[in-house]
Amino acid sequence: MPAHSAIRSVNWHLISACNYSCRFCFARNLGEQPVPFSEGLTILAHLADAGMEKINFAGGEPLLHPSLFDYCRAARDLGMTVSITTNGSLLSQKLIEEHAACIDWLALSVDSASESTEKRLGRGYGQHVQHCIDLSDTIRAAGIRLKINTTVTQLTWEEDMADFIKRTSPDRWKVFQMLHIQGENDDAVADLAVTDEQFQAFCARHADVVLHGVVRPVFESSAMIEGSYFMITPGGCVKTDTGRVIRKYPLADVLQVGISGFVNEELYLGRGGVYAW
Ligand code: SF4
Numbered sequence: 001m002p003a004h005s006a007i008r009s010v011n012w013h014l015i016s017a018c019n020y021s022c023r024f025c026f027a028r029n030l031g032e033q034p035v036p037f038s039e040g041l042t043i044l045a046h047l048a049d050a051g052m053e054k055i056n057f058a059g060g061e062p063l064l065h066p067s068l069f070d071y072c073r074a075a076r077d078l079g080m081t082v083s084i085t086t087n088g089s090l091l092s093q094k095l096i097e098e099h100a101a102c103i104d105w106l107a108l109s110v111d112s113a114s115e116s117t118e119k120r121l122g123r124g125y126g127q128h129v130q131h132c133i134d135l136s137d138t139i140r141a142a143g144i145r146l147k148i149n150t151t152v153t154q155l156t157w158e159e160d161m162a163d164f165i166k167r168t169s170p171d172r173w174k175v176f177q178m179l180h181i182q183g184e185n186d187d188a189v190a191d192l193a194v195t196d197e198q199f200q201a202f203c204a205r206h207a208d209v210v211l212h213g214v215v216r217p218v219f220e221s222s223a224m225i226e227g228s229y230f231m232i233t234p235g236g237c238v239k240t241d242t243g244r245v246i247r248k249y250p251l252a253d254v255l256q257v258g259i260s261g262f263v264n265e266e267l268y269l270g271r272g273g274v275y276a277w
Contacts, residue, residue: 005259008274009054010047012232018061020087021122024153024192026184028060032235037067043236044074050255054081054277063090072102081277088131093138100142107147108132112156113164136168147172153192157202162209173217179225182245220271228267230259238262
């Protein structure tokens with residue numbers, strides 16, 4: 001009998017491939033092909049049985065997966081809250097409106113309000129910020145909740161993103177300290193990693209930001225991120241990053257032992273892993 005777990009949400013990295021080349025990325029080198037859709041449906045059912053109330057489809061770039069929206073519908077049918085984290089480059093008004101009924105949250109990754117800085121980071125090709133501003137209007141108009149994910153790096157820790165956040169008006173803003181994962185983003189550490197003090201300076205600069213009159217941004221340092229996410233790989237394994245090294249375990253084994261043996265529940269709850277989704 002698996003141990004009881006407080007974990008209620010999961011990130012499924014559906015695909016490793018991406019059309020962007022963010023230098024700090026730690027999710028493109030898993031070296032796995034995505035599972036066939038029929039196997040993916042079984043994984044979804046196991047996750048729902050294990051108490052997952054919310055699933056976030058991520059990548060790589062999840063819109064490169066041909067069955068992304070079929071997975072969204074299937075997860076919805078299982079009663080889960082459905083989220084997609086995307087760089088937004090493949091999203092259009094038509095696509096958003098077409099699939100709005102099976103998506104609760106769309107998270108756009110934007111690390112800077114400056115197009116040139118995003119380009120230097122590898123986040124797109126010079127139109128990323130404006131594209132995400134345009135998408136933010138479409139997402140809200142479609143009745144989908146909007147999240148902005150921001151990774152703070154050496155190029156951005158002194159930036160003020162308050163005007164950008166005001167303009168895009170997300171329901172949730174998550175701000176991450178760049179996380180070094182061995183073998184994933186080693187090359188970026190020397191010139192992009194930020195110290196704890198630099199990250200805290202960015203947080204302090206945005207501490208007064210209030211979303212929709214009530215919601216505060218969520219700030220996650222590297223120490224808060226590490227070990228606190230329940231993550232599934234494209235091939236259907238559980239991925240952990242404790243010690244900032246990727247390890248993989250068969251999902252069946254994890255569910256048998258109990259998710260809390262692989263994800264730090266205290267950190268998960270402490271960083272607000274369960275919220276009004
Ligand atoms: S868009 Fe996301 S998955 Fe793609 S390279 Fe950037 S951080 Fe990595």
